Amino acid sequence: MSQLLLHNIFQVVKSDFCGLIDFKMRGDTIEIITSIPTITNSYVSVFVSHKDGTYAISDGGWISRNSYEGQQIEDTELLLRIYEQYKEHFKIKETKSPDGIVYYYKKADKLELVSAMVFDVGHFIGSIVNTQNIIYKEVEDADRKLFHTRMNGFLRERFPANKLELNTAVQISETQKIRFNAVVHANARDHYYVMYVTGSRSSFFIKDLTEATVNYEIINDQAIKKEHFKKVALINTAADGYDKEKSGIYIEKLASALGHPPVMINNKNDNLRLAEAIPA
Amino acid sequence: MGQYCRKIKDDFKQYTKILDGLKISVHPQVSLNEGRAGHRKWLLGKSSIKFVLNNKGHIQIRQSKSLLVDYGFQVFVESIDKPILRFDADGATHYNNEDQTLTLLEREIKTPHFHKFDKNGKEFAYRTPAIDENEYEIQKDIEVGMHYFCEENYIQTSTGLPLQITGQKEIFPEDVTFDVHKGIVFL
Numbered sequence: 103m104s105q106l107l108l109h110n111i112f113q114v115v116k117s118d119f120c121g122l123i124d125f126k127m128r129g130d131t132i133e134i135i136t137s138i139p140t141i142t143n144s145y146v147s148v149f150v151s152h153k154d155g156t157y158a159i160s161d162g163g164w165i166s167r168n169s170y171e172g173q174q175i176e177d178t179e180l181l182l183r184i185y186e187q188y189k190e191h192f193k194i195k196e197t198k199s200p201d202g203i204v205y206y207y208k209k210a211d212k213l214e215l216v217s218a219m220v221f222d223v224g225h226f227i228g229s230i231v232n233t234q235n236i237i238y239k240e241v242e243d244a245d246r247k248l249f250h251t252r253m254n255g256f257l258r259e260r261f262p263a264n265k266l267e268l269n270t271a272v273q274i275s276e277t278q279k280i281r282f283n284a285v286v287h288a289n290a291r292d293h294y295y296v297m298y299v300t301g302s303r304s305s306f307f308i309k310d311l312t313e314a315t316v317n318y319e320i321i322n323d324q325a326i327k328k329e330h331f332k333k334v335a336l337i338n339t340a341a342d343g344y345d346k347e348k349s350g351i352y353i354e355k356l357a358s359a360l361g362h363p364p365v366m367i368n369n370k371n372d373n374l375r376l377a378e379a380i381p382a
Numbered sequence: 383m384g385q386y387c388r389k390i391k392d393d394f395k396q397y398t399k400i401l402d403g404l405k406i407s408v409h410p411q412v413s414l415n416e417g418r419a420g421h422r423k424w425l426l427g428k429s430s431i432k433f434v435l436n437n438k439g440h441i442q443i444r445q446s447k448s449l450l451v452d453y454g455f456q457v458f459v460e461s462i463d464k465p466i467l468r469f470d471a472d473g474a475t476h477y478n479n480e481d482q483t484l485t486l487l488e489r490e491i492k493t494p495h496f497h498k499f500d501k502n503g504k505e506f507a508y509r510t511p512a513i514d515e516n517e518y519e520i521q522k523d524i525e526v527g528m529h530y531f532c533e534e535n536y537i538q539t540s541t542g543l544p545l546q547i548t549g550q551k552e553i554f555p556e557d558v559t560f561d562v563h564k565g566i567v568f569l
Contacts, residue, residue, distance in 0.1 A: 118486040124475070126492070129561030135475045135492065143507075144474035145490065151563040162562035167423070167448065169473050199566055201448055207568055 133162070134220055138228040141235050144170045146227045148220045159219040160207035161227045167203060170231045176303050178342055181233070188229045192222040245302035249338045250283065253298050253367075256376050257284055274324040280317055286380055294332045294380050295321065299356075299364070301343030308343075311352040318359035334379050335364035387464050391503025396435075397466065400459060401498065403434030403536065410539040412443055414549035423447055425549065431537070433459060439466075441537070443547060445524060450553045451560055453524050455531050464505075468497035469531045471521055476507035494520050494527065496534060510534060524550045 122137035122145075131151040138146040149162040164170065177185075188194070194206050206226060208219040254268050265287045271279040272295070284296040297314035301307030314335050321331070335356055338344065357363050365379045390397045412427040427443040439459035446452035452472040456465035470493050477489045480500060491507040494517060499505050512530050519526045525547050531537065532544035539545060553560065 121487050122490060124490070124492065129564060131561045131563040133562075135490075139477060140474075143477055143479065145477055147474060149562050151561075156568075158563060158566075158568040160563065160566075160568070163448075164474070164562075167446070169452075171474070195569070197566065197568060199448070203448060205566055205568075209568055 131162075134224075136220070136224045138224045140170050140172075140228055140231040142170050142172050142231060144231075146170075146224050146231075148224045148227070150216060150220065155211070157210040157213070157216050157219070158207055159210065159216060159223050160205045161223060163199060163203040163205050165204070165206060165227060165230055170227075172231050172235045176305075178302065184233050185230060188226055188233075192226040192229075194223065194226050245300060245341060245343075246306075249300040249341070250298055252372075253296075253336055253376075254284070256373065257286060257296075257380070260377070260380075260382050261286055261288070272321075274321060280320055282317065288380065288382060292332055294334050296380070297335045298338070299335060300338035300341045302341065303343045304345045304348045306343050307341060307345070307349060308352055311337075311349060311356055314364075315352070315356045315359045318356070322359065333360045335360055336376070336379070337364050337366050339366050339368040385464050385499075385505040387462060387466075387499055387503045387505070389462050389503075390466070390499045391501070394501045394503075397499065399435060400433050400437060400466065401535070405457070405535065405537040406432045407441060407537060407539050407545050408432065409545075410541065410543070411546040411548060412441075414443060414445060414547065417444075425551065427547065427549065429545065431457065441545070443524075443528075445550055447551070449560070449562065450551050451521050453527065453550070455528065457535065457537075465497075466499065467535050468505075469527065470495060470497070470507075471524070471527050478506045478508075480504045480506060496531070522553050524553075 119137060124135040126133040131149050134148045134150060136146045136148060148159060150157060150159050197205050208223055210216050210219050257266055267285040269283060270285050271281050273279050282295050283298045286294040288294060297317060299310040299314055301310055318333050365375055408430040412429045414425040414427040417424040417426045425445045425447060429441050431439045431441050433439060437459050442456045444454055454471060455469040457467040459466050472493050476491045479489060491509060494513050495507045495509050497505050497507050528547055529544045
């Protein structure tokens with residue numbers, strides 16, 4: 103390929119990249135639409151105004167207002183650590199509007215420094231929005247996977263394969279099946295129907311609680327009234343999503359459906375508690 | 383926004399019929415009220431809609447209290463949890479990356495813009511000549527926005543007119559709620 107052609111390629115790319123940048127006037131502030139993409143299919147906007155000899159460059163409160171239409175999630179410890187890293191890297195400051203909207207910003211004294219600030223604030227916004235939307239899925243799956251693996255592992259150690267069904271659908275009527283995390287046929291008499299409760303956020307945790315509760319209510323109602331069927335719910339109190347206050351009322355409902363309290367697991371006394379709850 | 387809807391992909395013919403068909407708003411007028419818990423930052427209003435093929439749904443209108451130009455409309459049909467049609471008067475510029483035949487510049491879609499779904503169940507943003515020619519009026523008046531939204535999506539009241547809106551906050555370009563930096567202290 104000739105040098106000229108290669109150069110032309112560069113010119114086209116440069117021209118198009120530059121062409122992406124656009125603006126909107128907003129009173130005494132200008133919105134600069136950057137070419138920085140988010141995985142929510144938006145371009146990042148950076149807002150610039152000039153007052154008392156200083157330029158203010160901010161996100162316009164758009165992260166706080168969820169203008170990039172990301173997943174609205176609670177800030178876990180992991181997320182907050184990630185935010186701090188990006189804030190530090192791009193040297194971002196923070197302030198609030200009178201009605202509580204957070205603004206992320208930088209300042210500049212000279213016009214020639216504004217581009218660098220737009221660069222920093224723009225990439226900060228993109229990083230935060232993208233992080234929020236990726237973390238949303240991963241953290242949830244990791245927590246669930248870990249707890250389920252641990253509980254399954256414990257049961258596999260204590261019970262042979264022919265006595266243990268993991269992640270199994272139980273027939274409760276001619277046409278209906280419901281799923282339990284485990285069913286343990288400990289011996290001829292005792293059959294344990296087990297549900298796991300965990301969650302990296304309280305909303306996931308509560309979902310697990312309600313699913314377990316309804317499952318037990320269903321088998322209470324249905325004629326799976328084999329004489330010695332037993333119900334055990336295992337609650338992961340070490341989970342990020344476990345909040346005594348938020349979960350309290352749901353745990354009460356679960357206990358009602360169980361007919362006894364659920365088993366609280368917390369990494370310290372697991373084996374003993376589990377052995378007591380589901381004896382071989 | 384890049385939403386993906388499996389149901390629309392699975393039955394795109396049905397989606398197209400609904401899109402192209404007449405949509406009747408049960409109420410001729412929608413009034414915006416303060417949102418309740420979780421939605422306090424918005425003024426919200428709603429009207430039921432009848433679609434062709436006897437489907438039911440609703441249209442939702444919202445206006446941001448902190449940024450009055452940021453208003454939008456969403457149309458929902460029963461059994462699909464995402465809005466099948468949308469309009470955003472303000473907010474982030476969208477980019478369409480599903481159609482790989484678009485040039486870099488063609489991907490960029492500024493607000494105001496509409497949204498709908500393609501045959502792969504992927505949402506995309508687009509503008510029309512009507513938006514290009516009336517952008518300022520649309521941004522200044524929510525009823526003008528509604529007029530063009532109804533026109534684009536074949537939405538009418540039972541008298542054949544576009545939906546009317548009451549209770550909205552009037553938008554003035556010089557207003558504090560239009561300029562995102564007004565009233566903010568940057569130390």
